[in-house]
Amino acid sequence: MTSGNIDEFRAPAPQGPDYRIGIDLGGTKIAAGLVDTATGAVSHFRRRPTAVNAGPAAIIRDVVEIGAEIIALANAQRRGPKSIGIAVPELVDLEGRVCSDWNFSIETIRAQVEDMLDVPAMVDSDVRAAAHAEARFGAGVLHRSFVYVSLGTGMSYSLVIDGQPWSGANGFAIHFASSSLALPREDDTGLTVANAEDFASGKGMQLSFAHRTGLPPEEGVRTLESLSADDDPVSMRILDEAAEVTGRLMAQMVNMLDPEAVVLGGGLGCSTGRYRTKLEQHMRGNIWAERCRSIPLLHAALNESAGVVGAALAKPPGDRRQTIRVTA
Numbered sequence: 531m532t533s534g535n536i537d538e539f540r541a542p543a544p545q546g547p548d549y550r551i552g553i554d555l556g557g558t559k560i561a562a563g564l565v566d567t568a569t570g571a572v573s574h575f576r577r578r579p580t581a582v583n584a585g586p587a588a589i590i591r592d593v594v595e596i597g598a599e600i601i602a603l604a605n606a607q608r609r610g611p612k613s614i615g616i617a618v619p620e621l622v623d624l625e626g627r628v629c630s631d632w633n634f635s636i637e638t639i640r641a642q643v644e645d646m647l648d649v650p651a652m653v654d655s656d657v658r659a660a661a662h663a664e665a666r667f668g669a670g671v672l673h674r675s676f677v678y679v680s681l682g683t684g685m686s687y688s689l690v691i692d693g694q695p696w697s698g699a700n701g702f703a704i705h706f707a708s709s710s711l712a713l714p715r716e717d718d719t720g721l722t723v724a725n726a727e728d729f730a731s732g733k734g735m736q737l738s739f740a741h742r743t744g745l746p747p748e749e750g751v752r753t754l755e756s757l758s759a760d761d762d763p764v765s766m767r768i769l770d771e772a773a774e775v776t777g778r779l780m781a782q783m784v785n786m787l788d789p790e791a792v793v794l795g796g797g798l799g800c801s802t803g804r805y806r807t808k809l810e811q812h813m814r815g816n817i818w819a820e821r822c823r824s825i826p827l828l829h830a831a832l833n834e835s836a837g838v839v840g841a842a843l844a845k846p847p848g849d850r851r852q853t854i855r856v857t858a
Contacts, residue, residue, distance in 0.1 A: 551600050551614040551649075553593055554656060554837030556580060557633045557683055560589075561834060562596045564604050564611060565842035570667035572835050574603045586635045593639065594646045601647065613650040614643060615844035617659035617837045619684065623701040626653050626847040652844035656680075657704050658695040659840030660795050660830070661688035665695070667839065668831035673790040677783055678830070679706075681776065682796030685727045689787060707731070707779055726779060730772040732798050738768050755803040769805045777812025784817050784825060795830035 552572075553562040560580050563572040576596050581588045597614055604610055616639060621630040628637045643651040654662075661678035664670045670678070670690055678688045678695075685707040689696040696703055707726040715722050728734050732751050739754060740746045742764050747753035757765035780792065792813075794800060810827055817823045830836055 547609065549604060549609045549611045550842040551597055551604075551611045552617070552659075552838040552840065552842030553597060553614065554617045554659070554841055555589070555593060555619070555636075555639075556656065556837070557582065557619055560592060560596060561838050562593075562600060563835070563838045564600050564609065565839050567842060570663070570832070570835075570839050572838055574600045575835075575838070576600065582634060589634055590636060590639050590642050594643055597643065597647050597649075601649065611649065613652060613842075614647065615652045615654065615659070615841035616640070616643065617654055617656040617841035617844070619656050621702050621704070622653050622655045622658075624697060624847065625701075626844075628653060629702075650846075652846060654841065654844040655686075655688075655701075655704050656837055656840075657686040657795075658688045658697065659844060660832075660836040661690050661695045661793075661840070662843050663832055663836045663840035664793055664795070664830055665690045665693045666843065668836065669793045669828040670791065673826075675787075675789045676791040676793055677787060677789045678793045678795060679780060679783075679799060680796040681731070681794060681798035683732045685731050685776070687783065689789070706783060707776070726775050730775040735768050735772050738772075739764065742768070751798060751801070751805070755801065755805065758804050766804070769803075770808050773805050773808035774812045777809045778816050780809075780813045781816035784813070784822055785819075788819075788822065789825070791826040791828055793828045793830055795836060800829050800833065 548567045550565050550567055551562065552565045553560065558580055559577055561577050563575040565572055576599065578592065581592060593616065601611060618628060618636065619633050620628050623629050626640060628639060640651050640653045657678065657680045660680060664678055670676045675691050678690060680686050686704045687706045688704060707730065710723050710725045712721040712723045735754060736747050736750055754765040754769055758769055784792065798805060814823045832839060
């Protein structure tokens with residue numbers, strides 16, 4: 531159920547200016563800015579490539595340098611930030627600790643940033659941060675519940691209820707395509723085991739293209755979209771298969787969670803070409819309940835700034851445990 535009066539289920543926004551730094555640390559780039567948490571406005575925006583090959587120490591050093599630069603600019607305008615929030619493409623528990631190293635080993639980033647900049651720091655998973663930003667200022671504002679699905683280099687999700695991303699019992703409620711699935715082979719010789727993210731993510735599609743053609747796509751999935759527009763059969767097949775896999779998974783998510791809306795973020799999620807069209811077809815075609823097949827499928831409204839804004843909104847560790855309200 532949607533409502534035009536969002537105050538019915540949103541906590542009041544902070545009164546007066548409340549400036550915080552948001553840093554979105556991604557696998558390919560670092561984006562950062564000073565965020566007015568009352569309005570979601572971002573100033574002093576900064577972007578630089580993530581030095582993945584240089585190692586964790588260099589990545590953390592870059593985060594600190596960007597943070598120091600924004601602090602100096604903010605202080606000069608008497609808008610000193612109260613804290614720094616960092617969104618990372620890893621598991622982050624309820625205590626704000628980075629608990630995985632799929633992209634890089636940055637388990638100490640929170641403590642190091644605090645020590646070097648002398649400002650309180652919080653860390654959260656990037657998809658949960660972006661979902662929080664969309665709930666507060668973006669495509670999810672008018673929805674009491676929605677699922678934010680990030681489709682890009684990887685695939686992840688966050689369920690949002692009453693404006694707050696659901697973290698789960700440990701803080702790890704961000705996966706929907708990471709586990710390998712098994713189904714019987716048609717020839718009855720055993721099981722076929724496959725990982726949807728390895729196949730259907732942006733990275734997976736690029737690897738499929740390189741494997742089938744012997745050439746890496748120069749501009750990633752954008753190359754596949756361009757070639758598919760010219761009826762290239764390999765690109766069309768890769769996009770169609772990835773869209774079907776993801777669309778079916780998203781339909782299962784709708785079947786399980788019954789949200790009011792689905793919000794798509796990430797480079798793939800916000801695309802408008804063949805992939806997006808096929809994705810929606812397969813999602814709607816595999817939703818069981820007829821009344822749910824018309825569920826709003828929305829593009830994220832904040833684009834690149836979602837991770838920055840959401841990082842700035844990250845809660846201190848003591849405020850992250852959640853309860854479900856039950857009403858009669």
